[in-house]
Amino acid sequence: MNTIIVFVIITSICVVNSSVVKSTKNADETTTSGNQEKFAEAKSSKKHEVYKTFDVNESRVYLDDVLFVLKNQNWTADEEPCLERTLLMLRNLQNFTLWAVWAWDSISSEPEGILYGNRFQLGNFDECMRAPWYRQHPELRSQYCLADIVLERTDRAVKKATDPFDPYESALNVLEYQSPIKRPLNRLTWGVCVPAVCAPRSVERLAGVMLARSHLGAVGLRARIAVSDSCQRADEPLRYDELFYAFISVAACSVVITLICTFLTYKWKRSAENNFKHQIIKAFDLKTNANKLLNRTDQGTDVMYGIKFLSMCIVVSGHQYGITNGGPVSNGVKVDEDALSVAGLFILHEDIVVDTFFLLSGFLTAAALGKLARMPNIFVLFFKRYMRLIVTYAVVIFYICAVFPHTGSGPLWNRAIAEDTKPCRENWWLNLLMVSNYINSQNMCLVISWYIPCDYHFFVVTVLLYWLYRRHPRVGRAAAVAVLLAALATPGVINYLNSLPAIQMFTYDFVSNPRGPIQFHLTYIKSHTRYAAYLIGFLSGYIFSRITASGNLKRISKKWSILGATLSLLMMTMMTFSGPTFLWRSYNALESAVYAALNRPVWAGSVALLVMCCSLGHVPLITGFLSWSPWVPLSRLTYGLYLFHTTLIARNVYVTRNPHHNDIFDNLTSCIGVICEGTMAALLITLFIEAPVLNVLNLCLSPRSSGREEKRADVESNHTNKVTDKRTSESGYLEENLPSTVYVISSKM
Structure with missing residues (x-):
């Protein structure tokens, strides 16, 4: 009887060991084959690697928003040509057409550094003025305009901040702050590249729309925008008079x-005369x-x-x-x-x-x-x-x-x-x-x-x-x-x-x-x-x-x-x-x-x-x-x-x-x-x-x-x-x- 019991125990141990070894072997084989498959897959994908791109839908939402706002403003008859060219540029920008991307790329997407005294947002002047196709395609010509902007606070502050640079207070305190040197931080000059048919009033509209969709438009700042200087046209150098x-x-x-x-x-230096x-x-x-x-x-x-x-x-x-x-x-x-x-x-x-x-x-x-x-x-x-x-x-x-x-x-x-x-x-x-x-x-x-x-x-x-x-x-x-x-x-x-x-x-x-x-x-x-x-x-x-x-x-x-x-x-x-x-x-x-x-x-x-x-x-x-x-x-x-x-x-x-x-x-x-x-x-x-x-x-x-x-x-x-x-x-x-x-x-x- 005792002999039978010992035999059963030994047989059970052998079976368990055999199962463990087999399962371990199978696991190792599975892991090895999985790694080999992953390596082969990664190696094969090197030739056709696809990088993550920007979300096209997000960019379209932004441009669609700009298009919607521009369409629903009160444009006069004189401004209609500018509106048509601007809308055409934005639609071509959605399709990533070169001439439209070129013009839009020359504009600063939004003001930057104004809280640190960077008043002039000039974009890329030469990109706007010197596109390589202006001579062959005069209908695509642009002009560079300067929009002077004054930002005004619309909310009514209860009291003036003692420290305008308190990081936990409103940034509006900095915008309305004027140092002893009298540098205003609520003024900026924005350079924009627009179609050559646009008048100053139309440029002001476009600058206002872009400003409202920047981080400065988050609290509803009121902006007074003026284009008082003549815009500079592409390929129109100053004439010699x-x-x-x-x-x-x-x-x-x-x-x-x-x-x-x-x-x-x-x-005549030796002459006596x-x-x-x-x-x-x-x-x-x-x-x-x-x-x-x-x-x-x-x-x-x-x-x-x-x-x-x-x-x-x-x-x-x-x-x-x-x-x-x-x-x-x-x-x-x-x-x-x-x-x-x-x-x-x-x-x-x-x-x-x-x-x-x-x-x-x-x-x-x-x-x-x-x-x-x-x-x-x-x-x-x-x-x-x-x-x-x-x-x-x-x-x-x-x-x-x-x-x-x-x-x-x-x-x-x-x-x-x-x-x-x-x-x-x-x-x-x-x-x-x-x-x-x-x-x-x-x-x-x-x-x-x-x-x-x-x-x-x-x-x-x-x-x-x-x-x-x-x-x-x-x-x-x-x-x-x-x-x-x-x-x-x-x-x-x-x-x-x-x-x-x-x-x-x-x-x-x-x-x-x-x-x-x-x-x-x-x-x-x-x-x-x-x-x-x-x-x-x-x-x-x-x-x-x-x-x-x-x-x-x-x-x-x-x-x-x-x-x-x-x-x-x-x-x-x-x-x-x-x-x-x-x-x-x-x-x-x-x-x-x-x-x-x-x-x-x-x-x-x-x-x-x-x-x-x-x-x-x-x-x-x-x-x-x-x-x-x-x-x-x-x-x-x-x-x-x-x-x-x-x-x-x-x-x-x-x-x-x-x-x-x-x-x-x-x-x-x-x-x-x-x-x-x-x-x-x-x-x-x-x-x-x-x-x-x-x-x-x-x-x-x-x-x-x-x-x-x-x-x-x-x-x-x-x-x-x-x-x-x-x-x-x-x-x-x-x-x-x-x-x-x-x-x-x-x-x-």
Whole structure:
């Protein structure tokens, strides 16, 4: 019995083991064969792999929605052609037809980055304007239009958010937020590519439909849309007009005449003749005019060369920042944050550097007049000063009217050149009459040119006061004191009466539209509100001329020179950084008026102190650096650089196709390029136009001398680099020194 039981147990165990082994084997075989089948299947599908695509139904829903909305709007009879072409484009877009996809692909599907200050949604301008089939299929032509949009909140917020950037609050708080720099985040400019038959009203409809179906339409924002500029049509380039050909002809003639006269002067250099004809030809000589740029004066004011050019570099950097910031940037919020940093404090009030040029201009005028035994004919002085200012000025205005529109293209180009070209074509004569800062200043040609009439007005009034002082000293002194007090008080009084800010800062509203702010027209560009710095310069120059009358320049000890220069730099730093703080404080009319009256005179007085300490004493490092010889020719080209640099900056900014990332190193690189290019342009204008014209003018106004005297003058001029010749008459001395105040003047907005 026991044997039977043992046998049954052993038999059962064997059966179980056999089943397990068999099942395991079968499982292994199944797994192996399954993997082999999967591998073979995957291997075979490599040749015909199908990737996951977008859901066609979803895209059709979006386009069907757009089609439905467009069809059910109230279109006028004039708008029907646009509606038909737009609907045709959308239906072909659903079928993925190339011409329709091409046009739609050039439009930004929806605004992006506006909460970070990216105002310009430009899409792809060149894709819209340069489709390869426009010549063969004119019916498919498109146009590029700019729609300006203002987003308005429709809900009524219970209270204004304390922190607009609270991530758990509504994004509407950010849209209606305006930073101290006054950059609005609820405004955008959207570039759209539409059929060429569409009128502005139809473009506004399409932009509204697209905006409503973007993420900005989620809360029912109300959008005010306007297409105010003319749309740019494909294959319709700007035509060359008579002004363009006139400018090219004048420029070509100037170059040819100058080169011929230079060759003749070289050919006749050993000739003993020096008649009027030879002098006229020599007036165009490139070598002679280039050498004049290298001449130093013997007035002991060599530090002015460095001050002039370096101040001009600061002006260019300020305009580079301002014009770039007013254009398309992708990080506007970050730029505004940086503007409130230490470096930004300097940028917001760097316009005060302009008063350096008023100060230096008045200083050099007084230094020349103060050394004269008798006054020359003041009307001749006025005419010569006018001609010194007007030649390069007229060339730049002519260039803006005739050539500048043809130097670029882009989504914002037509808008940008219209702001410069149209006022110049209409009001150029106001600029040439030196009244553009008073008459129709809202449409001033070349915004930065406000400086030129101011400087000329200052020269005329100051020379008349000095003439009165020389004729009637007591009356002249009383008149000078009264004018100085009025010049100091006028800016503060105007600011107080009109409740204006202390200064005109480079905030967004100003750099994006410099002709717009009322303060720009009331106090910033008017001669009677900017006169104090020039008068301080004239008084400083007159004192300097009296001190140096004996010929001994070193009148201040080294210790006092260093102390004076240190005090000067500290005062300039304080004036620069104190102005922008008015952005953060509550407005106080009296405080603003006092600062408006004193900040520019204090700056000018500080620069005058620095010039005095360096010229009548010695300030280690500073004197040598500011007197460095390369500053001499560069300082004489700052006038042309000033007139031309904003044109270069605007061209670089408004040919852009997309917003760029704005940072300090990018601005610095661009600024250096503008300085180099602008200096080269100023050199060309000086050598080929300005210097020849002024040389001929001086020959016509100067008394004729005998041939022997002319020969002797030429021999002596070849052995000296001094501008002032002791053999010249008193009027000749003034003639040589007054222009130095003109060659180096600069300006800004």
